[in-house]
Amino acid sequence: MQKVMKKLLTLLLVFTVTFALAQDAYHQNISTFFEVAYDLPQADFVLFDNEVDIMNNVFSYNLQATTEEISGQDFSLYSEVTVGAGGTNPWDSGWGITNTLPVANGEKLMLVVWLKAEGIPPASATANVYIERVSDFTKEFYAAVNINSQWRQYFIPVEVMHGDYAPGEVAFGLHLGGQAQTVRIGGFTVLRYGEEIDLADMPSQYYNELYGGYEDDAEWRATAADNIDLYRKADLTINAQTTDGTPVPNAAFDIEMTRHEYAFGSAVLASRLADNNDFTPLYQEKIINLDGAGHGFNWVVFENDLKWDGWEQMWLASHEEVINAADWVAAQGIKMRGHTLVWPGFQYMPDDIQANQNNPDYVWNRIDAHLEEMLTLPNFESNVSEWDALNEIAVNTDLEPVFADWNDNETGREIYADILTRAEEISPATKWYINDYVTMSLGNTDGPLYDDLKNKIQEVIDSGAPLDGIGFQAHIGGSPNSIYDVLGTLDDFYDSFGKTHKITEFDLPPGINQQLAADYLRDFLTAVFSHESTDGFIFWNFWDGATFMNPGANLFNEDWSMTAPGDAFVNLVFEEWRTDETRTADPSGNIETRVFKGDYEITYICNGETITETRSITDNTEITIECDNLATDIENIPVNQSPNFSVFPNPAHDFITVEKRNRAPAELRLTDTAGKLILTQTLQNSVETLPLNDLRGMYFLEILQGEERYFMKVVFE
Numbered sequence: 001m002q003k004v005m006k007k008l009l010t011l012l013l014v015f016t017v018t019f020a021l022a023q024d025a026y027h028q029n030i031s032t033f034f035e036v037a038y039d040l041p042q043a044d045f046v047l048f049d050n051e052v053d054i055m056n057n058v059f060s061y062n063l064q065a066t067t068e069e070i071s072g073q074d075f076s077l078y079s080e081v082t083v084g085a086g087g088t089n090p091w092d093s094g095w096g097i098t099n100t101l102p103v104a105n106g107e108k109l110m111l112v113v114w115l116k117a118e119g120i121p122p123a124s125a126t127a128n129v130y131i132e133r134v135s136d137f138t139k140e141f142y143a144a145v146n147i148n149s150q151w152r153q154y155f156i157p158v159e160v161m162h163g164d165y166a167p168g169e170v171a172f173g174l175h176l177g178g179q180a181q182t183v184r185i186g187g188f189t190v191l192r193y194g195e196e197i198d199l200a201d202m203p204s205q206y207y208n209e210l211y212g213g214y215e216d217d218a219e220w221r222a223t224a225a226d227n228i229d230l231y232r233k234a235d236l237t238i239n240a241q242t243t244d245g246t247p248v249p250n251a252a253f254d255i256e257m258t259r260h261e262y263a264f265g266s267a268v269l270a271s272r273l274a275d276n277n278d279f280t281p282l283y284q285e286k287i288i289n290l291d292g293a294g295h296g297f298n299w300v301v302f303e304n305d306l307k308w309d310g311w312e313q314m315w316l317a318s319h320e321e322v323i324n325a326a327d328w329v330a331a332q333g334i335k336m337r338g339h340t341l342v343w344p345g346f347q348y349m350p351d352d353i354q355a356n357q358n359n360p361d362y363v364w365n366r367i368d369a370h371l372e373e374m375l376t377l378p379n380f381e382s383n384v385s386e387w388d389a390l391n392e393i394a395v396n397t398d399l400e401p402v403f404a405d406w407n408d409n410e411t412g413r414e415i416y417a418d419i420l421t422r423a424e425e426i427s428p429a430t431k432w433y434i435n436d437y438v439t440m441s442l443g444n445t446d447g448p449l450y451d452d453l454k455n456k457i458q459e460v461i462d463s464g465a466p467l468d469g470i471g472f473q474a475h476i477g478g479s480p481n482s483i484y485d486v487l488g489t490l491d492d493f494y495d496s497f498g499k500t501h502k503i504t505e506f507d508l509p510p511g512i513n514q515q516l517a518a519d520y521l522r523d524f525l526t527a528v529f530s531h532e533s534t535d536g537f538i539f540w541n542f543w544d545g546a547t548f549m550n551p552g553a554n555l556f557n558e559d560w561s562m563t564a565p566g567d568a569f570v571n572l573v574f575e576e577w578r579t580d581e582t583r584t585a586d587p588s589g590n591i592e593t594r595v596f597k598g599d600y601e602i603t604y605i606c607n608g609e610t611i612t613e614t615r616s617i618t619d620n621t622e623i624t625i626e627c628d629n630l631a632t633d634i635e636n637i638p639v640n641q642s643p644n645f646s647v648f649p650n651p652a653h654d655f656i657t658v659e660k661r662n663r664a665p666a667e668l669r670l671t672d673t674a675g676k677l678i679l680t681q682t683l684q685n686s687v688e689t690l691p692l693n694d695l696r697g698m699y700f701l702e703i704l705q706g707e708e709r710y711f712m713k714v715v716f717e
Contacts, residue, residue: 024050026075027189030112034191038203043191046099046109047172051077054097054188062093063176070186073151075114078186087177088448090128090144095185096173098134103165106195110202111156111172113189115147118182123149125183126443128175128477129156138162140170143478143509144443145206147183156478157202157511178443199511209516212482213523220483224530229594231532232262232577235620238591238602242628247589250632251625254582254603261597261618262529263335263502263536264573265299269546270325271317278316281657282560282687283543285648288332290542290555290566292646292661295574300329301337301504301538308342308349308370323378330383337504337538338387340435341374342367342419345396354398360406363399368422375427386431388471388504389423390416394438394453413456417465424466434460435471435504439493443477445485457497470497471504475540478509480520483527494533501533505540508553508565517553518564525572560687584632605631644710645703651715657689658703666705672697692716 027049034040048054055067055077064082083093103109109131117125125147131140141158172190176183193202213220240251268287271278288296304310305322317325329336346354356362375381393416404412420432434457438449460467470493490501506524508517528534541547544558555566562570579595595617603612606627615623645666646659660666660683668690670679678699681690695716703710 075187086179092177155205274328340388340391388435417463431468437473469500
């Protein structure tokens with residue numbers, strides 16, 4: 001398809017002859033509107049500044065398109081496009097136009113378009129708005145929009161981030177091949193602003209806040225609440241009694257969750273952990289202390305370090321550094337996923353695989369050696385609980401023809417079962433996943449790619465190869481997936497295969513409204529957490545300063561201030577879905593409560609001594625506490641209060657960082673073991689890094705803020 005489109009664009013650029021008309025009323029009005037309503041400067045038009053020239057120069061492929069006149073609208077012309085049958089991908093049918101003015105890196109653009117779905121009301125349609133380099137389809141912008149049977153105007157602000165473009169080098173348009181549909185496109189134009197404009201000052205209008213199930217009273221919410229109680233909680237009974245079995249009424253206990261059973265995690269970069277080459281202390285600290293109260297991720301996955309090419313070429317970290325990072329993760333009690341053993345597209349494997357594609361024995365030996373190496377790395381077999389053994393097999397099929405006639409194979413798809421079987425032989429305690437994006441990331445609920453993934457999973461299961469779970473990538477577009485579609489996909493795959501599901505790669509696109517991002521994260525995560533089949537949710541990074549492709553939609557901004565989605569995540573996971581309560585026994589000496597599944601500290605006072613027991617509560621649990629003198633006063637139970645400060649790393653080498661979680665100034669004092677004052681400093685900023693000045697050994701750090709005193713021992717190496 002890409003080759004066809006390149007030829008089409010080339011022909012259009014060579015043979016299209018245009019006669020530039022004067023700026024029309026539509027373009028004059030839209031420019032004035034942005035100046036008056038949003039205080040934006042005067043803009044240039046990247047395409048043409050009149051509707052006639054734009055409509056005369058659009059291209060289309062794999063669809064029928066006509067240009068029609070219209071009255072009663074801001075614009076006077078529209079293009080009606082009809083897709084006869086849905087394709088495998090949205091880009092299988094398209095409509096667009098290339099730039100007539102140059103576009104520079106860093107400039108801000110505003111794409112404006114009116115869209116309407118044709119058909120019996122309430123008609124609906126879907127399209128992906130794109131801005132992409134003509135030569136290689138590098139995307140400056142790509143997001144799905146939902147279209148209904150009313151004309152609606154869309155404002156799409158974009159910052160150019162991938163280079164400069166001469167006239168004819170960047171295309172703007174819509175991909176419409178996802179389904180059979182008829183769409184009307186009017187008022188399509190692009191305004192160009194300078195680099196000095198802040199993208200946040202430009203309006204954004206997608207109508208994407210109306211995703212399926214967004215309503216406060218949406219019917220899925222009550223079911224989700226019931227299912228969360230059913231699947232994510234367990235009954236806890238505490239029997240308080242003396243050593244001779246006499247019940248102790250009013251015995252007091254503090255019940256505090258320390259870690260969820262459910263996986264809440266993120267992709268991370270090994271290079272930024274464990275004193276590695278790009279070590280970022282605050283990045284490391286946030287992994288274990290997201291909320292400032294000591295609660296962090298309980299799972300992580302290395303984003304690129306364990307991919308086949310990434311490992312062999314050591315893209316961001318050496319092998320030793322990756323192992324160091326994995327050891328640090330394990331030392332925090334955090335579980336790890338491996339991503340990914342085999343990603344079966346030639347572009348995602350070492351070059352010699354494609355070079356030897358006619359030699360299946362060579363390719364298999366390379367795969368086998370790679371499995372052996374990755375699954376027997378020092379400490380990895382114990383640290384990595386599960387692997388994405390196969391990644392994106394619905395669209396990356398390059399290994400299938402390689403093995404089509406190998407070892408009596410019939411299709412070549414047998415290679416997927418072979419890989420899983422061999423991995424199990426090497427590391428039998430590990431769990432194996434097939435990870436793919438063709439469902440939630442593409443918004444598919446059916447269709448060729450969706451069916452192909454299911455068929456391949458079924459073939460693996462039928463072969464008897466080990467498969468423990470299915471990973472659903474969730475790179476959500478600008479128009480978020482319907483919550484009903486998310487739940488429907490989980491239902492379908494669970495009904496079909498009965499395997500564990502995990503959301504493996506969740507993120508939202510840059511430029512999405514922060515409140516919408518927070519609302520959608522809360523709804524998506526609630527729906528997933530409520531579903532019987534799932535056991536985890538993994539972000540595809542959490543900080544704007546280290547993210548794969550979507551800065552502006554993570555839990556933390558680049559300056560480490562928490563975003564609205566970050567607040568939503570913390571409120572759900574560490575407040576709403578976390579049990580932290582102090583209870584007293586009834587007259588029979590019993591406490592009966594329902595708690596979220598996970599690890600707990602249960603604290604009580606026995607014979608004047610504070611005792612804390614650690615328990616893992618993953619099913620209905622009954623605990624008997626025997627003591628002849630159990631305290632009955634709740635106020636005497638010590639409850640851990642998180643300080644307003646974090647100090648890290650500890651031990652430290654060249655510097656130490658102090659994070660202050662409120663705005664009030666504080667005074668820092670550092671003394672040695674003899675009480676000698678080494679350093680005093682007023683802390684004004686939320687994060688301050690202090691050089692150690694060749695200090696070595698053990699010291700005491702004290703922070704004073706009002707009546708609060710924070711004291712800790714620190715070691716400088």
